């Protein structure tokens with residue numbers, strides 16, 4: 001069951017960008033942004049880990065297809081600080097998502113599900129969404 005904010009019917013097509021502004025809690029251990037079709041079909045599970053599952057200050061990304069996790073992709077860039085406000089941009093593309101982080105870091109994650117439209121976004125963990133921008 002999701003505890004954080006859930007957005008549905010977002011209708012974000014390829015070429016469009018989603019901006020998520022939010023606050024990372026003081027003492028944060030981990031937070032999650034999930035984007036995709038629904039809870040079971042996630043195009044991008046974006047999971048910055050401050051200190052959880054034996055991971056320290058690393059971003060773990062994955063996909064979920066019909067409830068099944070894919071292979072993790074780990075990013076060492078970690079431009080996040082507990083107790084601060086942050087903005088993350090995700091650009092949708094039929095082949096690869098581009099995730100833009102603070103401090104001009106960015107990386108790509110494959111569109112494994114081949115989703116043409118992102119309808120679902122939810123946040124979990126030590127992060128409070130303040131605004132979502134669709135452009």
Ligand SMILES: C=CCO[C@@H]1O[C@H](CO)[C@@H](O[C@@H]2O[C@H](CO)[C@H](O)[C@H](OCc3cn(-c4n[nH]c(N)n4)nn3)[C@H]2O)[C@H](O)[C@H]1NC(C)=O
Pocket residue numbers: 029030031032045047053060061062069072124125126
């Ligand atoms: C080394 C042998 C076992 O491997 C570990 O197996 C764990 C369990 O599958 C992996 O953690 C999962 O990794 C998934 C992505 O591949 C998800 O991140 C999964 O968490 C789903 C989740 C977390 N949250 C959440 N809610 N609130 C917070 N803070 N987080 N909501 N959904 C995590 O529990 C974890 O990433 C994985 N570690 C490695 C190194 O592979």
